[in-house]
Amino acid sequence: MxxxxxxxxxxxxxxxxxxxxxxxxxxxxAGYGLWAYYVIINPNAxxxxxxxxxxxxxxxxxxxxxxxxxLGAYASSSTLVLEGGEAKTWETAPDDVTxxxxxxxxxxxxxxxxxYSAVPLTNETYIGGNDTKWDRTDLTVDLLANxxxxxxxxxxxxxxxxxxxxxxxxxxxxxxxxxxxxxPTATTIALYDVNSEADxxxxxxxxxxxxxxxxxxxxxxETVGELGTKVNEAMIPAQNSGAAVGASYDLLxxxxxxxxxxxxxxxxxxxDGTSQNIxxxxxxxxxxxxxxxxxxxxxxxxxxxxxxxxxxxxxxxGLAAVRRRRMAQRRRAAKA
Numbered sequence: 315m316x317x318x319x320x321x322x323x324x325x326x327x328x329x330x331x332x333x334x335x336x337x338x339x340x341x342x343x344a345g346y347g348l349w350a351y352y353v354i355i356n357p358n359a360x361x362x363x364x365x366x367x368x369x370x371x372x373x374x375x376x377x378x379x380x381x382x383x384x385l386g387a388y389a390s391s392s393t394l395v396l397e398g399g400e401a402k403t404w405e406t407a408p409d410d411v412t413x414x415x416x417x418x419x420x421x422x423x424x425x426x427x428x429x430y431s432a433v434p435l436t437n438e439t440y441i442g443g444n445d446t447k448w449d450r451t452d453l454t455v456d457l458l459a460n461x462x463x464x465x466x467x468x469x470x471x472x473x474x475x476x477x478x479x480x481x482x483x484x485x486x487x488x489x490x491x492x493x494x495x496x497x498p499t500a501t502t503i504a505l506y507d508v509n510s511e512a513d514x515x516x517x518x519x520x521x522x523x524x525x526x527x528x529x530x531x532x533x534x535x536e537t538v539g540e541l542g543t544k545v546n547e548a549m550i551p552a553q554n555s556g557a558a559v560g561a562s563y564d565l566l567x568x569x570x571x572x573x574x575x576x577x578x579x580x581x582x583x584x585x586d587g588t589s590q591n592i593x594x595x596x597x598x599x600x601x602x603x604x605x606x607x608x609x610x611x612x613x614x615x616x617x618x619x620x621x622x623x624x625x626x627x628x629x630x631x632g633l634a635a636v637r638r639r640r641m642a643q644r645r646r647a648a649k650a
Contacts, residue, residue, distance in 0.1 A: 345405070345406055345409055346403060346404060346405035346406070346409045346410070346411045346475070346477045347403065347404055347475075347484070348401050348402070348403050348414070348473055348475050348484075348486055349369060349402055349403070349404055349445075350366070350367060350368040350369060350370065350400075350401065350402035351366045351367060351368075351380075351399070351400065351401045351402075351416075351473055351486065351489075352364040352365065352366035352368070352377065352380075352399060352400040352401075352449075353365045353366055353380045353396070353399055353416075353418075353469075353471050353489075353491075354396070354397040354398040354399060354400065354451060354453075355385065355394065355395065355396055355397065355457075356393075356395045356397050357385060357386060357388075357392075357393070357394050357395075358388075358392055358393055358394070359393060359395070362397055363377075363378065364377045364400070365377065365378055365379065365380035365383060365491065366379065366380050366400070367379060367380070367381070368402070370402075380471065380489050380491050381489040381490060381491065382490070382491070383491045383492075384491070384492050384493065385469070385491050385492065385493040386493055386494075387493070387494045387495075387496065388458055388493060388494070388495050388496070389495070389496050389497075390497065392458060393456050393458060394456065394457040394458050394493065395453075395454060395455065395456050395457070396418065396453055396455040396456075396457055397451055397452075397453050397454070398433065398435075398449065398450040398451040398452065398453045399416035399433055399435055399449065399450060399471070399473075400435065400447065400448065400449035400450075400451075401414045401416070401435055401447070401448045401449070401473050401475070402441070402445060402446070402447050402448070403445065403446050403448065403475055404443075404444050404445050404446075405444050405446070405477065406444055409477055409478065410477055410478050411446060411475055411476070411477045412476050412477055412478060413434065413448075413475070413476045414434075414435045414448040414473060414474070414475045414476075415432050415433065415434050415435065415473065415474045415475075416432075416433040416434075416435060416450075416471060416472075416473050417430035417431065417432055417433070417471065417472050417473070417474065418430060418431055418433065418469065418470065418471045419431065419469075419470050420457050420460075420461070420467055420468070420469050420470075421467065421468055421470075422463060422465050422466070422467055423465070423466050423467060423468050423492070424465065427468075427470065430470070430472075433450060433453065434450070435448035435449055435450045436448075436450055437449050437450060437451075457469065458495065461495050461497075462497055463495070463497055464495060464496050464497045464588055465494070465495060466492060466493075466494050467492065467493055467494070467495060468490050468491075468492055469490065469491045469492070469493070470488050470489070470490050471488070471489045471490075471491075472485055472486050472487065472488045472489065473485065473486045474486075496588075497588065502521060502522040502523050502560070503519060503520070503521060503522075503580070503582065503592050504520045504521065504522045504560065505518065505519055505520040506518070506519040506520075506580055506592050506593065506595060507519075507595060508576075508578045508595045508596075508597035509597065510597065510598065510599050510600045511566070512601075512602055513566065513568055514566050514567050514568035514569070514570050514599060515566070515567045515570050515576065515578075515597050515599050516564055516565070516566045516567070517532050517545075517564065517565050517567065517578055517580070517595075518562070518563065518564045519562075519563050519564075519580055519592075520560060520561070520562045520563070521552075521554075521560035521561055521563075522560040523557075523558050523559065523560060524552045524553070524554045524555055524556070524557060524558075524559065524560060524561065525556060525557065525558050526556075526584045526585050526586065527552040527554075527555055527582065527583070527584060527585070528549070528551070528552060528555060528583045528584060528585045529549040529550050529551045529552050529555075529583050530546075530549065530550040530552070530563065530580060530581065530582055530583065531544055531546060531549055531550070531580075531581040531583070532544070532545040532546055532550075532565050532567075532578060532579075532580055532581075533545065533578065533579045533580075533581065534567060534569075534570075534576050534577070534578055535576070535577045535578075535579070535594070536574070536575070536576060536577070537577070538577050538594065540577075541579055541581075541591075542577070542579070545565060545567045545569075545578075546565060549583065550563065550565070555585070556585075570599040571599065572599050572600065572601035573598065573599070573600070574598065574599065575596060575597075575598050576596070576597050576598070576599070577593070577594035577595070577596060578593055578594055578595045578596075578597060579591055579592065579593040579594045579595075580592040580593055
């Protein structure tokens with residue numbers, strides 16, 4: 315027993331050093347991290363797109379990046395739906411990733427960013443080696459739902475992944491995509507039309523509310539899709555600017571050619587500097603048609619027709635007189 319105690323006392327320091335070395339090596343080899351991510355978005359219900367970064371994707375990767383991407387331009391009738399997110403993690407024993415959460419926020423790039431919203435990626439799938447895929451694809455969050463101001467917007471996203479044992483909880487950098495939004499004007503157009511008149515084409519329109527309306531411009535083009543030439547010299551001011559009531563307007567365009575097709579676009583200007591295009595509306599100028607012989611009633615003789623009939627009658631009478639004179643001469647010659 316005394317001999318064993320002596321050996322233990324002799325080797326105890328070495329055993330302690332070995333134990334500490336083993337723990338240090340295990341700690342150095344242990345750990346976990348996140349190596350791929352996707353943000354799942356469906357713009358205007360045209361189809362789901364995975365935006366992100368996946369180093370395992372073969373080059374060229376079919377998925378577009380999220381960070382630095384312009385997601386497009388949208389209006390009040392558009393949708394930009396966040397359908398979920400995806401992340402891929404790695405780990406080495408004895409560490410273990412226990413959860414991954416995606417955080418996002420949307421804001422006008424000239425305003426203070428709001429708080430993030432959390433999306434836990436609850437579906438956990440082992441994908442081989444020490445790797446795991448975390449995702450969620452059942453969201454229906456319209457990123458435009460609370461937007462009403464025209465401008466450029468940021469969509470910020472980052473991921474938080476939690477684990478156990480030696481590695482601390484961690485977050486990724488913030489990834490940012492952008493998009494633009496055009497808010498509708500406060501002017502409500504109840505009527506807009508263009509019709510042909512004797513002197514040209516007349517545009518008529520009416521509003522229901524002009525709370526923020528500054529005025530109107532009318533443009534004419536001979537090519538669809540082009541704004542063309544402004545018909546009015548100065549902007550037509552709104553009759554009830556600043557009031558929740560409407561008004562009626564009309565403008566005659568005399569610089570048109572008969573039989574030619576024109577496209578008219580009405581531009582509504584608001585006091586905040588925004589504008590809205592209404593149209594285009596198609597119109598053809600039909601000039602008044604002069605009367606011709608072919609357009610008159612053929613059963614009623616024209617003056618020239620009456621003269622022709624009179625001339626024919628006089629000719630017939632002359633021929634008859636000549637015929638009677640010759641017959642009389644023949645009778646006298648026969649009696650002699």
